[in-house]
Structures are given as C-alpha cells and as structure tokens.
Amino acid sequence: IIGGGTMGAGIATAALLAGFNVVLIEMKEDAAEAARGRIAGNLSGALKRGKITQMKYDAMTNTALEVSINYDSLASVDLVIEAVFEDMGVKKEVFGKLDAVCKPGAILASNTSYLDVDEIAASTSRPADVIGLHFFSPAHIMKLLEVVVAEKTAPDVVATGFALGKALNKISVRAGVCDGFIGNRILATYRTAADHMVLDGASPFQIDKALVDFGFAMGPFAVGDLAGLDIGWATRKRKAATRHPAERVPTYPDKICEAGNFGQKTGKGYYIYEAGSRGGVPNPEVSELIAAERAERGITPRDFTDAEIVRRYMAAMVNEAAKVVGEGIAKRPLDVDMVLLFGYGFPRYWGGPMKWADLQGLPALLADIESYAKEDAWFWEPAPLLKQLVAEARNFDDLNKQAAK
Template sequence: MSNESTSVSPITYVQDQHLALVGLNSAPVNALSKAVRVGIIESVEKALSDDKVKAIVLHSHLPLFSAGADISEFSGGDLSPMLPEVLEVIEQSTKPVIAIVGGNAFGGGLELALSCHYRITHAKNKVGLPEVHLGILPGAGGTQRLPRLTDPKTALDMIVSGAPTPVTALGNVFDLIVDTADELQSAAMSFANEVVEKLMPVKRVCDIDLEMSSDIETLFAQYSQGVAAKSKGFFAPGQCVLAVKAAFTHDFKAGLAREAELFMECMTTSQARAQQHFFFAERAASHVQGISRDVKARDIKQAAVIGAGTMGGGIAMNFANAGIPVIMLELQQAALDKGLALIRRNYENSAKKGKLTSEQVEQRMLLLTGTTSYADLSDADLVIEAVFEKMSVKKEVFSMLDKVCKPGAILASNTSTLDLNEIAASISRPQDVIGLHFFSPANVMKLLEIVRGEKTSDEVIKTAMKLAKTIRKVGVLVGVCFGFVGNRMIEPYGREANRLMLEGATPEQVDRVIGKFGLPMGPFTMGDMAGLDIGYFVRESRREFIAHDPSYCIVADKLVAQGRVGLKVGKGAYLYEHGSRHPIPDPDVIEMAKQEAKRLGIEQREISDQEILERCIYPLINEGADILKEGIAAKSSDIDVIYVYGYGFPVFRGGPMQFADEIGLKQIRERMNHYKETLGEYGQHWFTPSPLLNELADAGKTFASVK
C-alpha cells in the first residue's frame, strides 16, 4: 500500500501515493498528550512540505478515534503546543485534511476532527464533548466550531449535557456517513482520492459566519433558564451556554477568545477541582494495592442469591442483566413466586419506557430460576445472601452454604453493618468469604462496597473487583468495622440531625439545608424513605455504645414505637398522603421533640442554617478521618466514591473528604472544637477531632496526601 513509512511515536506517518496517512496510535484511548500533539504537528508539516502529497488523512489505529485531552496534564508543566495550536495548524493547512472517525471521538478528540476540512464516519458511531463532567467546557474551539456545523440546540444539548450523541443526529458535522464500520476504510480512501482528483477545496469551519436571529436569541434565553434550574451547584453548564452563544455574537477569532476566557473561569472553581478529583477517584478505586498481578480471578458462570425480597431480587437482576444465570432461593414457595413476579414487573416497566425490548425481558427472565432447596446451589460459583440483618440468621445461612457449595465457591454476605469476620469464622472456609454490600435499589445504584475479611483470599478479592465491572457497578474495597465505610459515616450525620431537632431545628429546616448543600434528600426524608424501623434495629444492636447519651435519636425511637416507620405506612418524621412521596411537616413531631427536650433538660433555641450544615457534615468527615487512619479505607478518594455513588453526595463537591480538603482541615477542626466546647457534655462526647484530622491540620496537609 505504501512506498514510504516512518514513525513519530505515538503517531504513524505513511505516504500512499498522493495521500499522507497520519495515524493516532497512543493506547489505550489516544489521549491527546503532548507527545501526540507534537507528532500531529510534525506530521502535518511534513506532508505540507512534500509536493507529492496532495491531501492528508487523519485516522486511528485503535477502535476509538480519540478520548480527548490527557487530563493528567491539568496539573501543569510544559504543555506546549497546546491543543488549540495543533488544531489551528490543521485548519490552516493548504492541503485538505480528512478525518476518518472510525470510533468514538470525545472531547478534544471531536474538536480535533472538527478542525479538519472533511469528516467521515459510520452510522452507528457516537461522538461527544463531555468536558462539563470535569467542571469545564470544550476549550479547543468546540463551542465555536460545532454550532457552525449543526443547529444551535443540538450544539447546546451536546455541550451542556456532555452526553454521547449519534453521528446521524448532527446535521452537517460529517461529510460522509457510511452504513457500517466494515465499509468505512474503503469508502474513506475513495473519498480522499476523490478530494484530490476533483481538486475539492479546503473547507475551514472557521470561515463559516453565524448570525443571531430573534429565534436563536429566545432559544439561548430559555436554555439558560433551564440550565440554572437543572444544574444547581454546577458552574460549568451555564458557562457552556455563554460559550456557544459567543459563536453567534462574535466572529470566529473573538469567539475563541471568549471560549478561552470562560474555560479559565471554570478551571479555577472548586467545582472543577472536585469533578476532576472524582474522575480520578473513580478510576483509582478499581486498583487494589498489595495483590500480585499473578493472582487469577475465578470464573463466575453461575450465581445464586439467598432471599427473593426487594434486595435479593435487585441483586439477582444485576447478574441477569450481565448475562449470568442466577438461582434465587427462598424457603417458602409463595415468597419465591412473589420475588420472581416483582422482577418480571420491573423488567416489563423498563420495556414500557423503551429501555428494553420484550425479547430482552424474556431473555433475562430465562436466566433467573427459583428454588426452595439449598441442594440446588451446589454448582454455583458465587452465592450472595440477602437475608434479615441479624447475626444468628446470617450464620445459619452460611452454615448451610458451607455444607452444599462446591470447593472454591465464593460465599458473600450483603450485610450492611455486621461483623464479616465473625460470619467467616463460623464456617470451614473463611478464605472464600467476602462482603458484597449492594445499595438499594440494588439493580439501580452503582456502588458496591466490597468488604475484605481478615482471611479473605487475594483471589476472591480480585474476583469481586472484576465482578463489579461485569455487573456494571463501581466496586470499592473496604475493611471490616461496624457499618464499613458508608453506614459507619452516616451514623454521626443522622445522630446530629436528630439532636438538632431536640435543640430547636425542625425536620424540614434540616432537610432544606442539606438539600441546598446538594444532597438529593435530607436525613429525615431519607429516614422515612428507607424506613425508620431499619435504623431502630441497628441502634438496638448498639445500645451499649450509645448508652451514655439519653438523647440519642430518642424522637426516632418514639416514632417507631408508635408505628410511625416512614413512607411505607404514610407517616414517620413527616406525613404522606396516600400514593404520594411528598413529605408533609407534622406539628405532632415538633411537639414530641419539644417534650423530649424538656424532659432531658435541653434548651431549645433558634439554630442557623450554617450550624445545621456544619454539625451534620463535619462529624461525618471526622468519622471518615478515623476510617482512613484505621485503614478501613485505603485512601480518602475511596470514601468520596462511596459517598457520591452510595449516598448522593454532590459530585460538584467531590465527596466529603475532597470537600474537607477544599475548605481546609484547620477550619474543620476549629469548628469541631467549637461545638465540643459550646454544646456542653454532649459536645464533649461527640465532637472530639480525629487524631488524623489533628495530625494533618497541624502539618497543613490534606486527606488526599495520606497514602
């Protein structure tokens, strides 16, 4: 095919008659690192200086075109040439540059393609500009070039949402879209040769002029209002709208300058730091230190779930969704039938919403079988128990599994609080026991806390981490303690919310403050949704730990004693109308809090929103510091992943530990000590700063610095 071939790592350059084929070859995702950027410029300049070359074809040797910027470079260093410089070299080329976008092009990868003079792809491909998820906006001309090739609403939708978009929905972005990926290469080369033979012009997107009409002006006004309402707490979406609008109010050069200005405004925000922190945190969570690469994961070809209730059914659905056969066990046939019927109803509801076809529903149901006999679990590679949260019940289940399961089967508990080591010690194969803590609803929530016992083998841990990806969960490895990471940290959060009610705050005030902070619901609404009886049973198992505090969740305990266990019965901390999830404040609960406060000698007062926020969030962070110090979590970023995916902590704050690092650990400690001193005996019990918090604050360090 070629008569000349040289390589400029990580870029290939092949001359094929009158075409210069410039290939992106930087595994795994063709990130546009400095080496790639330099290689592209050198290749284009080489082609321009060669009279034999009449056109340049930019393509990829990998399945995708390019995933965009190498964000590890965001921390600084010599980044020249920057991506905008590279794109200008391409755009100003006097010889046509044709991009073959054979796979996904995201972020800077799409901006690279947009700077070319012609673009070719296949109909099943998707492209996108996801920078908004990193708290920034496309900074290499994406907000200026895209609206010059498609309509303004499509450009806004792509840039503000950051979502991948089918290439067939993008108007004139692509000059040729073939039906399948298989025919792309030959069609692209024919197109490139046609460009040369017909002396087709260099088509620069920057030469397209846009004008602001009254209809487009109205679109931007409406879009801005919608973004403000839907993206509270996020800074970048609003800036994205302004950047796209600049394409209609400025010429191309001035629009680029405005884009750069808005980009830098985003880059200096706490939201961008938080979102970029979380981007790396999620990826780092899958890397477990101390396990040899030689350790092989076990194959999971058959799974089983003990319990066909809401949690067990949700867990089972994850395996069916991934194409793994799963057996559900219930001792009573009626309970089993009810569980399987609920799963079918869930799938059929998804089909009604267009998320599944009827064929897919049946395929998944075929992967689900039920049994009332433990003997039918003998071939399972993995068994997960999802039974009542009581140690004696868990041990009874594991004793049966120990007898019937084959050697090498992984025995997992979905416990959310109990001692996994005690469970493991009760059977003959503790090395095969692990915690797989799913979050409800288990078929929806992305988080999977993977709990490592004292004797859990490395092979089992590696299998569990791999399994998380297979069933499309974000797995985070944690150690054994009460509540592990997530539920251990939620305890002081809920404790303070309940105490604040005794001191004079109302449930709706607390929930409003937490909602404004960015969580999807406050502690009282969350308690009602989950069921106040669940928290009560946990407290019952820990009365010795909380005996020194007679005020501990006392109103919640009394609500449960009255049968007010939350949404499922229409009343808890709030009242609920039949069929509604909307919480209605109940004066009787406020009066109950007043009477309990009086009985306990707690003076009620007006409490500021700031105090509510600090007293709910800072003890949660302080508990996270203890968890980090004890090695229950390997790194602070793991805690952040757990809280964003498991508890709805706002990603624009990066998670509780990143939030603490952002505002400063000295500030956290100062406020903890303030409440320790001002809340009397209660403060002395509950507001002692963690030794790690003290250590880091004294050294001027962050939680992220703990390795």
C-alpha cells in the same frame, strides 16, 4: 442469591442484565414466586426503556433465572450472595447451609450492611472464601458496591469481588470490617449530629431544608421516612447494650415508631404523606414529642442558622470519614468520596465530603470540631488523621496522590 426480597431481587436483576445465570433461593413456594415476580417487574422496566429486547427478556426470565426452595440447587454455582434479614443468627444459619452444599472454591458473599463479616466467615469451614458484597437498594439501579474484605478473605476472592462489580457496572470500593463499613458508619455519625441539633433547638424540617439547599436530594429525616423509621429503631435497640455512657441518644424517634408510624410506608413519620401527593408535609406530633423531650432533659432550645446546620452536619461527616481512613477501613479519602457520591446522594458538584473539606480548608474545620467538642467531648473527638494533616499543612488530596504512587 439467597433471599428474594427487594434487595435479593435487585441483585438478581443486575446479575441477569450482566449476562449471568442466576439461581435464587427462597424459603417457601409462595415467596419464591413473589421473588420471580419482582425480578420480572424489574426486567420489564428495562424492556420498556429499550435497554433489552423481548427475546433477551424471555431468555432471562425463562432460561437464565432459576428460582428454588432447595439449597441443593446451589451445588454447582461459583458464587453465592446472601441477602437475607439483617440478623447475625439468621446469617450464620444460612452460611452453615451454604458451607455444606457449595462446591470447594465457591465464593460465599454476604450482602450485610452492618454486621461483622469475620464472625459470619467463622461460621464456615472456609473463611478464606467468605467476603462482604454490600449492594445498595435498588441494587439493579444504584451504582455503589462496597467490597468488604474480612481478615481471612483470600486475595483471589477479593479480585473476584471486584471483577463481579465491574461486570455488574458498579463503582466498587474496598472496605474493611467495622460496624457499618465505610458508608453506613459515616451515615450513623452525621445522622447523630442531626439528632443532637434537634435536641438543642433545630427542627427536623429546618435541617432537611438546609441540606436540600446545600445540594442533597433529600434531608436525613425525609430519607428516614423513605427507608422506613423501623430500620433505625431496630439498630438503636441492637446497639443499646453496648452504648457508650456519654452518648446522647434521643428517645422521641422511638416514640414515633411505637405509635406505628414508620414513614412513607405507613403514611406518617416525620412527615405526613397523603395518597397521590409527592412528598409530605411536616407532622406536628413530631414537634410535640421533641418539645416534651427537651423539657424532660432540661434543655433550653436555641436557634440554629441554616449555615450552622450544614457546617455541623458536614464536620461530623468529615471527622468520622477521617477516622475511617486513619483506621484503614477505607484505603484513601477518594474511596470515601466515591461511597458518599454513589451510595448516599452526596451533591456531585462538591466532589464528595473529603473534597468539600479540602475546599473549605482543614485548619478551620478542625477548629470548629474542637469548639463543638467543648459541649460534647465524646461525640466530637477530633480524628487523629485530621489533626495530623493540619499539623503537617497537608490535605486529604495529598493522601490520594500518595496512595496512587
């Protein structure tokens, strides 16, 4: 494993708990020791809960785990998972080093959450051995694993990715290459729908509450605070150069970040977090920034009902998911449902967004999407697959059954 931050340490923990020997590479000695400490901390949690014995814990931390600052330590490993900073230049540099030291036939995997696995693979002399293994944080607890199959990934490498997922006790879902794969691509879309509703008159706090009432553990703005608002800020900067001219992108979230407020880790984001208290209280500065941006754009805010918030949010999710299935990024609607259930906290009793859409009825959902498209034709362009299913009086579950034959 390359990188011993939260993600790398979580993947190492999962691998150790599954009985694998792990070599973890860090840049410097102090970072390597910090990574060892993170892994030991994760494993001590398993020890306290009775998941492992003291003897197992000692064997994992002293024998099964090797922490090194030298890539040559990877000469005999069968599979490498890179979990470094989400930057293409950094990842290509790492894969160049791996290509030089790893034995022929070793699998080189990237834990990227958005970046192009084909481009990463092209930076090596063995693209057939390169695959994406997108874990979700904390990786030793979260169940989902997106197995991202690049254009040149060999079938035995794909099979090994799924075998590893099974050994780690993950729900493994095959994904194709695009920006964000299955989960993060759909997330970016429904999160944008929430941002649009804020510009048009809803408050982030009303949206969060409506979605918690629908069944999510947290709303999108509270989740942003938890993950760190600087992540979305970095993504917006990365995408700015290639942004479609019709795209509506609010600027107030950047202003929150420019003030040094990144959410829970800084004590303030959309919400204000007092030491020792669970959850936060709405940050009044956010409402002021939103009001200023509406005035600047000449938007007269309107009221949204909670039901309308849920309908738009879910319609955006399902429409993008239908595009993901239609393009073959996900093989079937069921795969999307698994990703959202096990990686994104989708309410279990709805069965996933595609199941929810079938329960609501696809014709009514498509009619709503077409009505939203009258205000924003670019964002709300109906998915061709959704239109086809409605025209043929079929639903997403019909596609699952078709795929199972």
